[in-house]
Amino acid sequence: MTRDARSSLDASFSAFSCWFFVMLTRPDRLTRLRRTIGAPHNKCAAQYNCVRFEEQVLSIEPTAPTVTRGRTLALVVILLATFIDLIGVTVLNVILPSIQTDLDASPAQLQWMQAGYTLVLAVGIVSGARLGDMLGHKRVFIAGMAGFAASSALCALSVGPEMLVGGRVVQGLFAALVIPQVLSQIQIMYASNERGGPMAAYSSLSGLAATLGPVLGPLLLKSDLAGSGWRMAFWVNVPLGLFVVVASWKLLPESRATHAARIDVPGVILASVGLVLVLYPLIDSAGKTPWPAWTYGSILAGVAVLVGFVFYERRVGSRGGSPLVEMSLFRFRSVQGGLLLQLLFFVPAMGFFLVFMLFLQNGIGMSPMRAGLTMLPWSVAVPVFATLSAAVLLPRIGRMTAQIGLVVMAIGFAMVALAAGGATPATDWTDMFWGVLVGGAGMGMLVAPLMQLTLTDVPIEFAGSGSALYNTVTQLAASIGVAVIGTVFFTELKGVGQTSAELADGYGSAMATSLWLGVGLLAVAFASSFLLPRGPVAAPAPDVEVVNA
Incomplete structure (x- = not known):
């Protein structure tokens, strides 16, 4: 790495570190940010003397924290667990080309290494929440973290791509626990008027993981x-996970919901x-033309199963049960538009992270470190502009904030597509920086x-x-994005030659095609954004009125 590159990297990390430190240590700024980003949680707390997670009510008095001693250390521990879960995805994107070479993995197996994790997480996260309500949040958290550490060791010991895919699926299962x-523990340890800082620190972790992942992986x-x-990249999770397990046993309070829903x-x-029947043929057919006849039958069968799932969930909800998905939410216009926008936006975004690293390393011959640094501007821009949009734009222009974001992201995709379409062995990160x-x-x-626009x-x-439901769709979109x-x-890579x-040229053309598809999906997402509420979206009041539920 050149001296200029090191200076640029140091400057980027210094700027982001300063931003994150200020956000973490200034409760007033954290609270203002949380009022915007986390409106649904504050909105709930504003009218109920309870903490809501899923359909359950935790009998926690909000005017005073349940735990006062050691709760800062406990917060650090549970945030570390969240960070380990989040950064695993961003690190894996960078090292996938190395895994492909070492394990001789097929394109489909590479996709399942990511999609398997997010798919299990999408389906299991609601059930994980209910297990915490039933068995105790501390107990389920510790079991999940111990399992995550063990499954990380399984991934590290993989002797073939099939074993690594299986390890990733198990990782997703324990991450869902x-x-x-984490959110339940924050709500238990902090009174409602104290949660602004911890919740904003939790929200900031995704930006930190996105920033560090592309560099930490190499x-x-x-x-x-x-x-x-x-x-x-997997071995490092084992000691960190064991540390979280031991520290959690010492520091976290035990709690459970007074009325826990069934799984x-x-x-x-x-x-x-249904999802496996749809996604498996899509992923397995990567690089195959024409598609085998069975793929169409599998997709149709998967759609039929998912239709049956919808009818079953509606019946469970109408009978007063606890469905996996509350179907009555879809009668709200903002939910319809927001979830459709979320799906159409996350599909190209998550797919981009996968194929961009393959293009940079396998296509134009970048080292993993250079490829990670090429992704760094994206990773730094996300938390910076997220803060700007949440604190400044959303309260003033409402849904136009999301619409501007879609247009800007589409422009970025188009710029990278144009650069990739003319790629040569001499193409460098400077060609794609902007x-x-x-x-x-x-x-x-x-x-x-x-999220706030969707749940308005x-x-x-x-x-x-x-x-x-919003978090489930996020993980589901990640799986679909990797597949599609x-x-x-x-x-597009089929038949590409082996000279530099x-x-x-081949990887650049495939990258450009993928990005132009992404631009098209973002255009459809823009159309769906008109279902969101228009006008400014007010943040909830910082002071809550306590009434009995």
């Missing part, structure tokens, strides 16, 4: 401790089977206000279910 308990790869190579086992099975930066800015402007029309009693964008990318010029 961990993530819901550093772990380059360290090659004991000849571990890419496996170090919707039939709903989980129907959703899982496109990557603009794309990240657009994503940042969109991700921060989207949702009544208080459905706030928890709405938040859970990855399949288009690998299909042919690789650059």
